[in-house]
Amino acid sequence: MVGMLSAPAVMATASGPKARLVVLTDIENEPDDAQSLVRLLLYANELDIEALVATTSTHMRNEVHPDSLRRIIAAYGQVQPNLLLHAPGYPSAESLLALVHAGQPAYGMAATGPGKDSEGVLRIIAALDRADPRPLWVSVWGGANTLAQALMTLKATRSPAELSRLLTKMRVYAISDQDDAGAWIRRTFPDLFYIVSPGGYGAATWGGMFVAVDGLDNSTISTKWIAHNIQQGRGPLGAEYPDVAYGMEGDTPAFLGLIPTGLSDPDRPDWGGWGGRYELYVPALEAMDPKGFNGNVPVEAETRPIWTNAVDTVTPYTDSPHGRAITPGPRSYSHFQATIWRWRDAFQNDFAARIAWTTQPPEKANHPPVAGLDHADRLTVTAGTLFQLSAKGSSDPDGDSLSYHWFHYPEVGSWKQPIPAKGAENIDRVTFRAPMVTKSETAHFIAAVTDKGTPSLTRYRRVIVTIEPKR
Structure with a gap:
């Protein structure tokens, strides 16, 4: 007997308000920030982008490059009219250019303190002050010192109750700690919602974006696939997507789970989605790859629970030439990076389809x-x-x-x-x-x-x- 107890059997649909997003990026440190920005702009109709802030990091300590953000947005402006043929809500390039700001122009916590509010700091504070009930996501692709300065200023100028109210609205997703500000933020604001894989990059969930997994077809992260599907003959925005130097789009997981696909609930990182899956606990120092490469950022023991690495066990399915269309593959994998790569073919195909939207009419593209x-x-x-x-x-x-x-x-x-x-x-x-x-x-x-x-x-x-x- 088949039975269930539930609400009335009405059609259930996946919908909800757009996520609010502030991006902090050390663009020009290496090519992956530009890659992530190209992808982000293709989903600008699905998110409310409120600031794009050029920052430093341990890999680029004394420069910020808002000019590079503007260059890629200008390319987006050339294709925005065609994107609107496929889906409503793509903002104008002019409106996005108004969101570009510079963050702290030097490295880490040494660049914070009284009187050091940058344009990026003021933009974060203004976004938090906005009368909007939705959470504000801060997507940290580089160093976090611009966010640290904003929090420092709020702590100095707001009442404890007001500061607590504002912190409750904030969600941070950082791509590791790329300066010494991330650890300071987590120590100083122990109740702040914070997703991060601290420590060496070998212990980072975001590596699931580009790691080649033994025994799987990794073609959708290959240089050939990227050239054919994203870069060459794909219009001015695709032409802005640079070749991979160290790793493809390591920063992209910091916003990927905000895209409304019906899979993830951003406020529940433990439920999993395109941006990975994370659990709330205090990670052991030895589990953070503390001696691994991270650009010489000090690795500290965490002092409170954070949303961090979780392990999925995945048995990838394969297409069958005959009979049942899909069958479980011969091998299972258990790894924290599997919480991203298990969805990788789907989000790479989605990226390729969106790039096609920039040049093709709707009848020649997929949706x-x-x-x-x-x-x-x-x-x-x-x-x-x-x-x-x-x-x-x-x-x-x-x-x-x-x-x-x-x-x-x-x-x-x-x-x-x-x-x-x-x-x-x-x-x-x-x-x-x-x-x-x-x-x-x-x-x-x-x-x-x-x-x-x-x-x-x-x-x-x-x-x-x-x-x-x-x-």
Whole structure:
């Protein structure tokens, strides 16, 4: 018997307000910041970008380059009219240029203190002061001293209650600690929401953007793929995407999870998504690769819980030439970087499709499907019973055929043992059996809905199932 207890079976859709975003970037330190900016601008219709601040870092200690931000935005301005043919909401280049500012012009905490508020500092404070109930995400691609100065100024000029209210609005996602300001911020403001992989870069989740994984097809991060799909013959914005020097787009995870795909909830880093998965705890110093390369930034023991590395165990699926369209591959992987690379083909294809939007008319480009459910996204079932999950409410704006993949995400939710599908997992409606439990448990299930356009694009729905023990 298939059964479930839930809200009325109405079509559930993934929607919500745009995320507010401030970017701090040490652009021109090396090419990856420019790469990340090109990608970010292609999703400028999905996010409310409120500041783009050029900063220093341990890798570029005495320069800031707002001019490079302006150059890439100018290229975006050439293609913005064509982007609007594909989706509404792309801001003008002029409005984005007004958001470009310089941060602290020197390295680390030595560049902070009374009277050292830069344009970038003032922009962060103004964004926090804005009467907007949405969280303010600060995406730190380089050093964090501009953010540190903003917090220092707020602490000196606001009441404790007002400071606490403003800090509650802020979310920080830093790509490691690229100066000594990040550790200072976390020590000084212990309640601040902070995502980071501190320490050596070998212990960084963001490496999942570009690491070549043994045994997998890594073609979507290859130089050949990048040249063909992003750089060459892809218009003026694609031409601004530089070759990889050290690692492809190491900064991109700091905003990737804010893109509304139906997979992630930005306020729940432990739920996972394109930007990785993180758990809230105090990491051990030895787990941070403290002697590994990080540009000589001191590595300190953390003094409070932070959102940091979490491990996913992933068995990648492969396409089958005959029979069931997808089957589990021969190998499983357990790693913190897998929380990013497990989604990599999907977000790389999405990037390639968006670059095509800059030059192609809508009828010659692909657009993402709309993943839908024909039931609620929160269900309650009884232990031992069968229940169905259905993505039959999905559609595609281009009329493309759709493929489906339902799976349990065992690292998320209280029930950690895998719950396999009863039969094929690659159809729109899939049956699972609730495990036997002795107390109320939760399990997260993901529907990945992929079109058959070129490149194929994926959107998701998450269903959280509460499993109650038998009475």
